[in-house]
Amino acid sequence: MAGLARALHRRGLAVRPFKPQNMSNNAAVTADGGEIGRAQALQARAAGVAPSVHMNPVLLKPQSEVGAQLVVQGRVRRNADARAYQTIKRALLPVVLDSFATIGRDADIVLVEGAGSASEINLRPNDIANMGFARAADVPVVIIGDIDRGGVIASVVGTWAVLEPGDAALVRGYVINRMRGDATLFNDGLTAITRHTGWPSFGLVPHFAPAALLPAEDAADLTPSAGRRGAGLRVAVPLLPHIANFDDLDPLAAEPDVALARVPRGHPLPLCDVVILPGSKATRADLAVLREEGWDIDLRAHHRRGGAILGICGGLQMLGRTIDDPTGVEGAPGCSEGLGLLDVTTCLTGQKVLAITGVGGYEMHVGRTEGADWHDGHAVSSCGRVRGTYRHGLFNDDAARRDWLACLGASPSDASHEARIDATLDALAVHLEAHIDVDRLLTIAR
Known part of the structure; x- marks a missing residue:
């Protein structure tokens, strides 16, 4: 079409x-x-x-x-x-x-x-x-x-x-x-x-x-992958059941110096430089699956080894201390203990946020996040290696993507994601x- x-x-x-x-x-x-x-x-x-x-x-x-x-x-x-x-x-x-x-x-x-x-x-x-x-x-x-x-x-x-x-x-x-x-x-x-x-x-x-x-229509088009061999920066993404807006990762997957591994259930998170927790339509349910798979253990080990972690939208909420859903916005009402890698808490209340932000970026979420690590719409841990954002399309911005990759020691390309599309x-x-x-x-x- x-x-x-x-x-x-x-x-x-x-x-x-x-x-x-x-x-x-x-x-x-x-x-x-x-x-x-x-x-x-x-x-x-x-x-x-x-x-x-x-x-x-x-x-x-x-x-x-x-x-x-x-x-x-x-x-x-x-x-x-x-x-x-x-x-x-x-x-x-x-x-x-x-x-x-x-x-x-x-x-x-x-x-x-x-x-x-x-x-x-x-x-x-x-x-x-x-x-x-x-x-x-x-x-x-x-x-x-x-x-x-x-x-x-x-x-x-x-x-x-x-x-x-x-x-x-x-x-x-x-x-x-x-x-x-x-x-x-x-x-x-x-x-x-x-x-x-x-x-x-x-x-x-x-x-x-x-x-x-091109951006995929839905998760039916999403397949596991081991990532490009020989690339300098290794990135792992767990494929949770209710993954949402995963085209956030497309600009990274197209980078020659990035090996993006999409990890299916039943497999451990591989040794890597960065773990990205993507968006989710059922954050508490996907957090429970993450624990069932033992990925929370892999994630903590990755953090102890000095690895970087990025949470986008639902992934950000999972990285905090708690996710509270008092009225059952995403399912049965209740409160889930988060991964505790960011000093923030999230309450799934209020009107849904829908906003266009910057080059190719947008916010789409329910929930209010606050805490010591929350600064100007983003979360950063005290060690600086764990970050979270509500901004989808973060890597569509060529300049922002290049800066992020360079900070992690990768060699970003000069390609324009928007021009490629x-x-x-x-x-x-x-x-x-x-x-x-x-x-x-x-x-x-x-």
Whole structure:
């Protein structure tokens, strides 16, 4: 979607991205003080416009295996488990259509992204994300099949087979995405899909490896890694279950002299120079998991050896003495003992803070932090090796990132993170223009 947005923007069109419903703990702050999915913020950037809460009117931020925080037009509305959410979805359709109309007023074309699959007929009665929205807004549909997952012929043909006639009538064709190897080997596959469905193909898109440089949509795209061999600065990041806004780490991972190890559960934190505790959507729950994994022991040993520690948002809160949630903002009310490496305490009360701060930076958190180590919005231990901040996007600022790396003895590159993102979007746009019949897509739009 980001690549198509950039391609159409390069053609001179006023493009707006739209995702009726998203589920992700990777979120972005909009200029009007709301929050939307990180993917929609990237798509807005690709389209050359500022992100708006109307680009993603319903955002679900998972806080447990079956529950999530519900954000509507940028504002937290309530917490709901999965079954309860199914009963209230239909009431959100007018809000979704209002946002769709709002962004459409300034657009030549709106790119609507579904969520999950058009074939989820078990969720169809109250659907606002896929065919339910398409029917309500009367928009044409293109099915996207991911061949990298396997079974793509059955996936697309199966979608055709289960769609009710009114939904199927909106489908204008399909695109096959992420083809690896010789694309001509799938010519017969395209023929077979069209023969079974009657839908034309709009293109077969080869896998575009540089897309990995773009911010990930959600934790489903996050994979463990051992880090780059031969790099000077070793950084370890524990992958906690409710990790949030982990694209904070992308600029570091791209640095040639940084080996960023993403450590999955069941593995100890490796010997390293720096441990980073990233953001979390369920800080107390993730703190409990950190202890279950024994990572708190690894972290203390790392500290005794003279290693540096950085906590971002929820990670900052974990490093303090206590995290108190008296009203159950993140789950059951209660108070958790922190790691005690920073002399601060946090109380999860008050209005959610949503603010843009500096170059590529923003704050997005619930909680008030205070204590002896708290100074001007940041925490620093007496030894200076443990630090915490509520600022996401800290490393997007090239100058700040270079200074931080230099202080830790690394050799920072001269590369610009923001320039890298835009160059990747441009390259992705060119790639899609070469493999998708964009002109035909425009002819079916209305």
